[in-house]
Amino acid sequence: MSSESIDQTAVAEPATGEAAVLVAVQSAIADRPGVLEGARGLSHFGEHSLGWLALAGAGAYAAHRRGDVTARRRYLEAGAGAFVAHAASVVIKRVIRRKRPSHPDIRVGVGTPSKLSFPSSHATSTTAAAILLGRATGSPAAQVLVPAAVVPPMLLSRLVLGVHYPSDVAAGALVGAVTAGAVIAADANARKRDSSK
Numbered sequence: 001m002s003s004e005s006i007d008q009t010a011v012a013e014p015a016t017g018e019a020a021v022l023v024a025v026q027s028a029i030a031d032r033p034g035v036l037e038g039a040r041g042l043s044h045f046g047e048h049s050l051g052w053l054a055l056a057g058a059g060a061y062a063a064h065r066r067g068d069v070t071a072r073r074r075y076l077e078a079g080a081g082a083f084v085a086h087a088a089s090v091v092i093k094r095v096i097r098r099k100r101p102s103h104p105d106i107r108v109g110v111g112t113p114s115k116l117s118f119p120s121s122h123a124t125s126t127t128a129a130a131i132l133l134g135r136a137t138g139s140p141a142a143q144v145l146v147p148a149a150v151v152p153p154m155l156l157s158r159l160v161l162g163v164h165y166p167s168d169v170a171a172g173a174l175v176g177a178v179t180a181g182a183v184i185a186a187d188a189n190a191r192k193r194d195s196s197k
Contacts, residue, residue, distance in 0.1 A: 018165040019103040025159045026107055036109055039157035043110045046122040046154060052082040052129035059136055071136055077183050078132035085128035085179040089121040089172060101162055109161040120164045120172035126154040127176025132183060 015023045029035050045051035056079030063071035098118035101108075127147070134146030155173060158164040164172075 015103045015105050018167060019101055019106060021166050022101055022159055022162055023103070023105045025156070026162060030107065030109070030160050035160060038153075039160040040110050042154050042157040043122065043161060043163075046126055047113070049082040049086040049121075049125035049129065052125055052133075053079050055133060056082065056129070056136075059133065063136075071138060073187070074132070074136035074138075077187055078129055078136050081132045081180050081183040082125045082129035084183075085176045086121050086125040088175055088179060089119050089124040092119055092171075092175070093117070093121070098165075098168070101165060106162040108163060110163060112163050117164055118168045118171060119175055120155075120158050120168045122158055123151075123155050123164075123169040123172025124176040124179070127151050127173045128179045128183075129176075131177065131180035135184065 014020070056075050059075035059078070060072050063069075063075055093114065093116040096118045097116060100112065100115055100117040130147040130150040131143075134143040137143075137146070151173060155169040158169050159166065
């Protein structure tokens with residue numbers, strides 16, 4: 001056998017580091033019934049934070065209809081927070097310029113609008129939206145339950161689909177949480193200024 005034919009049949013090196021984590025996640029759960037379909041659904045819902053903007057808009061409209069000024073303001077803030085978080089992630093991506101996973105053992109399950117990976121925009125906008133939408137409900141329990149129920153599945157979905165490394169989604173969640181905290185702090189400062197007038 002010639003060296004040329006040996007090269008053609010060479011097997012790719014096993015995935016290492018974060019790529020190995022992606023392979024392990026996909027091997028463990030991607031082939032279970034409904035997992036890929038659910039992950040793709042989350043991907044489409046969270047694309048450019050449009051799903052979160054729609055939910056925030058619907059919440060603001062419902063609050064307006066019932067005359068709840070505080071809830072209306074908070075739903076609008078949730079939409080603004082999701083949008084700002086998404087925009088921040090896009091800026092960071094263009095600075096860092098990390099490429100998306102590309103090892104042959106990683107299955108890519110959905111298309112992406114760019115080839116840049118860090119941080120995950122889905123993780124960023126979802127975390128901000130979940131924290132702020134939970135707050136907008138006015139329920140202390142929802143402030144914990146909404147992020148707990150929404151954020152982990154979105155983060156995991158990005159790994160299942162093979163489009164982000166674990167550090168991408170962790171960084172995205174952090175940026176989203178910081179953005180939500182900034183929105184809440186800005187709202188508190190605005191309320192304080194209004195009450196002192």
